[in-house]
Amino acid sequence: MKLEKIFRSMRSLKSANGNAKLCLACGKTATREALFNVGEELALIESYCDTMYDKD
Numbered sequence: 001m002k003l004e005k006i007f008r009s010m011r012s013l014k015s016a017n018g019n020a021k022l023c024l025a026c027g028k029t030a031t032r033e034a035l036f037n038v039g040e041e042l043a044l045i046e047s048y049c050d051t052m053y054d055k056d
Contacts, residue, residue: 003042004038006036006038008035009034011033018038022047023051025048028051030048030049032047032048033046033047034046035041
């Protein structure tokens with residue numbers, strides 16, 4: 001069963017304990033998180049850098 005991923009919002013990423021997350025698209029240090037609804041109650045967070053987020 002494949003779940004549909006629905007975009008909810010974007011927020012700034014704050015690195016906890018110095019553990020940097022990497023951008024899903026390019027592998028650089030992530031600065032933003034995208035929140036998605038998956039299924040009924042689950043949220044999936046994907047991380048992106050400013051370079052990827054600011055693309056038109």
